[in-house]
Amino acid sequence: MSDIQPQPDDADRHNAKMAKKKAARDKIMATKTEEKGLVIVHTGKGKGKSSAAFGMIFRCIAHDMPCAVVQFIKGGMSTGERDLILAHFTDRCAFHTMGEGFTWETQDKSRDTEMAQAAWATAKELIADPGNRMVLLDEINIAIRYGYVDVAEVVAFLRDEKPPMTHVVLTGRNAAEELIEVADLVTEMELVKHPFRSGVKAQAGVEF
Secondary structure, X not given: OOOOOOOHXXXXXXXXXXXXXXXXXXXXXXXXXXXXXXXXXXXXXXXOHHHXXXXXXXHHHHOOOOEEEEEOOOOOOOOHHHHHHHHHOOOOEEEEEOOOOOHHHHOOHHHHHHHHHHHHHHHXXXXXXXXXXXXXXEOHHHHHHOXXXXXXXXXXXXXXXXXXXXXXXXXXXXXXXXXXXXXXXXEEOOOOOOHHHHOOOOOOOOOO
16 A cells, blocks of 8 residues: 555545536436436447346346347347246246347248247337336347348337337347437447457356
8 A cells, every 4th residue: 555645735626626527417417307218229249239238127127127028039048147037037027039049050041030020020019018118129130130120110110109118129230220320329339359269169157
């Protein structure tokens, strides 16, 4: 520990600076009074898109807010989030795994399209139910990118039929510009480093 202690004038300047910053922030926060259901997009090449989305789902569960998950691409493999929700929280979170794996695994476009369309039909029902406060559409951006689901239809539904207090989260790389335009909150995960490039496989607790 350093023996150098801040001089009183340094402490006073710091306290005054923090007080000024707090006053400015409080003034800004006082203007933020609206509540609304948000359209939230997680995209980009970096890891964490679905992880962050599931973090919000677990927040909803903790607040006793009904919510739902529709997985568009990922198959029936065991994941921590899915197993935990199905084991303990089905009363608050409906969970639908509608995909059969990534397209390079299935290698069957017609089947992938059929499954994605079924997932979108389920998603629309869940979103239209005003009892659901949040609906996660996991990897829908991939389904849209490959043409399994029409982006114009998704945008129109979110704009015209989503209940006003329902949050909808859409994840996956390469989010369509039309989705980004209609969204209230967009986060792009940037890839800086990834252990996969060094030969490290996906691991429980990190990737699934």
